Structure formats: C-alpha cells, structure tokens
Amino acid sequence: MRIEAAAGAMLLLATIAALVLSNSPAAEHVEGFWATPMGLRWGAIELIRPLRGWINDALMTLFFFLVALELKRELVLGELRKPRVAALSIAGALGGMLVPAGLYLLLQSGRPGAAGWGTVMATDTAFVSGCLALLGERIPKRLRVFMLSLAIVDDIGAVLVVAIGYSHAIAWLPLALAALGLVVIRALAWAGLRSLPFYFTVGAMVWIAVDASGVHATVAGVILGLMTPARPWVSADRLYAILRQVVAHPAAERGSGATRDRETLQVAEIAARETLSPVERLELGLHPWVAFLIMPLFAFANAGLSLSSEHLGGPIAWAVFVGFAVGKPMGVFAFSWLAVRLGIATRPPDLDWRMLAGGGLLAGIGFTMAMFIANLAFKESELASAKLGIFLASGCSGLAGLVLLWTIQGRRRQRPTRRGVELMIP
Numbered sequence: 001m002r003i004e005a006a007a008g009a010m011l012l013l014a015t016i017a018a019l020v021l022s023n024s025p026a027a028e029h030v031e032g033f034w035a036t037p038m039g040l041r042w043g044a045i046e047l048i049r050p051l052r053g054w055i056n057d058a059l060m061t062l063f064f065f066l067v068a069l070e071l072k073r074e075l076v077l078g079e080l081r082k083p084r085v086a087a088l089s090i091a092g093a094l095g096g097m098l099v100p101a102g103l104y105l106l107l108q109s110g111r112p113g114a115a116g117w118g119t120v121m122a123t124d125t126a127f128v129s130g131c132l133a134l135l136g137e138r139i140p141k142r143l144r145v146f147m148l149s150l151a152i153v154d155d156i157g158a159v160l161v162v163a164i165g166y167s168h169a170i171a172w173l174p175l176a177l178a179a180l181g182l183v184v185i186r187a188l189a190w191a192g193l194r195s196l197p198f199y200f201t202v203g204a205m206v207w208i209a210v211d212a213s214g215v216h217a218t219v220a221g222v223i224l225g226l227m228t229p230a231r232p233w234v235s236a237d238r239l240y241a242i243l244r245q246v247v248a249h250p251a252a253e254r255g256s257g258a259t260r261d262r263e264t265l266q267v268a269e270i271a272a273r274e275t276l277s278p279v280e281r282l283e284l285g286l287h288p289w290v291a292f293l294i295m296p297l298f299a300f301a302n303a304g305l306s307l308s309s310e311h312l313g314g315p316i317a318w319a320v321f322v323g324f325a326v327g328k329p330m331g332v333f334a335f336s337w338l339a340v341r342l343g344i345a346t347r348p349p350d351l352d353w354r355m356l357a358g359g360g361l362l363a364g365i366g367f368t369m370a371m372f373i374a375n376l377a378f379k380e381s382e383l384a385s386a387k388l389g390i391f392l393a394s395g396c397s398g399l400a401g402l403v404l405l406w407t408i409q410g411r412r413r414q415r416p417t418r419r420g421v422e423l424m425i426p
Helices: 002-022 027-034 051-076 083-107 112-120 125-138 141-165 172-191 196-213 218-227 236-248 260-274 278-302 315-341 353-362 367-377 380-412
Strands: 037-042 045-050 414-416 422-424
Touching (some): 051 141, 112 367, 112 380, 125 141, 172 196, 196 218
Antiparallel strands (some): 037 045, 414 422
C-alpha cells in the first residue's frame, strides 16, 4: 500500500510534466524524441520500434508480469484463496468492466470511436491506492483489500481485452515457438531448476515470439507471471531445523576453505532465501522498479495532450467520461450486490454498502491502463479526445470517492447514546 500510494504521487508528477511539455514550445522536440526508432537488426530479422513503443510494449510487460504475480499470490496465499471472499472482488471487477464497456458502446454506436470500448474497463491501482492512503485509518482494512483485489482482477481482464480485441493477424509459427518456450519453462521448474537468469532469458525469447505472432507482447508477461510458483521450496519447519544446526555448530577455526561450518552457513543462506516463494521474491524485487520507474515513465511518454487540439471535448471524450464516472460505480456496486444476494459471495461485516459505493467511485480512476488501451484502440486523430475523457473521469471519480468515504466515516465516528449525547468513537 505504501509503495502504491507513493507511486500514485510519482504518476501525478509525471503526468503534469508531460502535459506541461506537450503545451510548451518544446512539444515537437519532445514528440520527436519519443518517436526515435531504436532496436536491433540481425540479417533479415529486425526488432525496431519507436522509443515510446519500447516503453509501452517491453517495459509494460514487466508491469503486467507484476500484476500476474500479485494475482497468483492472492489466489494461493492471500485473501482470494477463500472462494466466497474472492467472489466479491471478482464480481465487482466484472461489473466494473462490463457496464462501462456497455455504456461506451451505447454512446458510440455506429461511430468511428466504437473500437475504443476497452479503454473504460480497467482501474488504476496506483492512483486508487493513493486515494485510500489519503483516507488513512478512516476506512476499514477490508475496503483496501477489496479495492486492491478488484484492481488486480481488473488489470487481468484488461490484458484479455488487449489479447482478444486489439491483437493483429495471428502468425502461428511464432505463437507455436512461444508455447514451446512456456513448456520448457514449466518442465525445468518441475525438475527443480532455480536459476532466475535462465528463466529471464527464456522469458525474453517467449516475449519476442509472442510479439512476432501478432498477439500483443504484454500478454507474455501475464502468462509467465501466472506460471511462477507460489509455494516456497523450503518450509518454515525445515528452515528452523537448519538454523538450529547453525546455532549448535561449534565456532570454526580461523582460515578459509570448505569447512563444515561454512557449508552449514551456506545451506542456511539458501534455505532462508527459499522460504519465500518465487512469486514473493520476484514481487518484492520488481515492485519498487515498476512503481517508481516503469509506470511514471509510461505516464511521461503517453500523457502528453495538446489543450488546443480541435478534437478535445468531442463524443469520444464524453463516452469515456460516462463509462468511467458513471459505468464503473454502477457496475461495481450492482454486481457486488447481486453476488451477495445470490449467495455466491460474502460481504465482511465492517464493509457496508456505502463503503462499497465509495470504492466503486474510486474504481472510476482508470489512468494507466486506460491510456495503454487507448493507444491501441484509437487513431491518432481520436487519441487526444480519449485522453481528455480519461483525465476528467479520473479526476472526478477520485474526488467524488474521497468525499463520499470521508463523509461516511465522519458520520460513523459519532454515535448517539441513549441520553442523546454524542460520543466520539475512535
């Protein structure tokens, strides 16, 4: 939560910087910089794209890889391992994707912008976490868990949208090579290979093959993340047994060499590391890099918007705004309520319906993923209008959610006694 909240502040600064530069005399030079072609050429094989393309396709693969790791951890070790608790977040996420997309298509029916329906489907985890951090202890922990789980499921849904709706014509040979690479990774993991550099190398080859197949390359990050083992190699009991050997072992004589105590310490070092599952170790290592480098860099490269553009304020901006600001809270609340009523999901006692309504409003903040999909879905002439809708919807949704949740908790902290005297409840 602390990393995500700080990442939200970094995202905001990067967005402001991008907006300032895109409306300054240096705008053309900045755009030319992001359009600079970069890559490798080896005979007939060519892997070249603009600098912005490398950020959106390669670096954002690590973002989706991290999202998949978070989902895997939650499903195996976290809150989502409880089916009825997980069902509430999953139902809210489904409603938060289907209702906004339906409203968008309704408003854009028969128009050129109809292909952008996927833009309004995902929630921005960093900005939502930042808003929850501003509320501090005024909101229950269950709301934080619900919102973060919803955002993770939301992002996975957005990746499926990208894979199904915005991939190009499929080239089956590269896709078969990517599948072979995944089989190799699975076989070596089953055999007990623990070398992260090796997996990174094979994963990079899988990414290249998926990219060449016509399926959006970020899908490779999600698949690899979901394949990562979530169970530790060394159990806690085994670690304690090894540590007892270290404590009980007599002190070694000075000198170097393969002494018994040195071997015991090396075994203890490996055991201590392997009590964390690969999912947890990778998540701990990647999270700061993704939060403080990749996501702000993505915002800096993509959030530029010329405020004098003739496309601002058109029907696309209006449809995006309605999808996020109206469709998201409607979908999250309605599907969550329906799941509880049908007995599919359970609602924690401290997470009342007003809190869920406030969380639904915050879910309308769709900054990062919305811009990611907008870059795939819209033509250059339509993109500025879509960005304006994203900015306005994210700002209004965040403000409305904060005000509602703040007001709800302010009232809950004051309860009348039988004598009519109000007591401050801590």
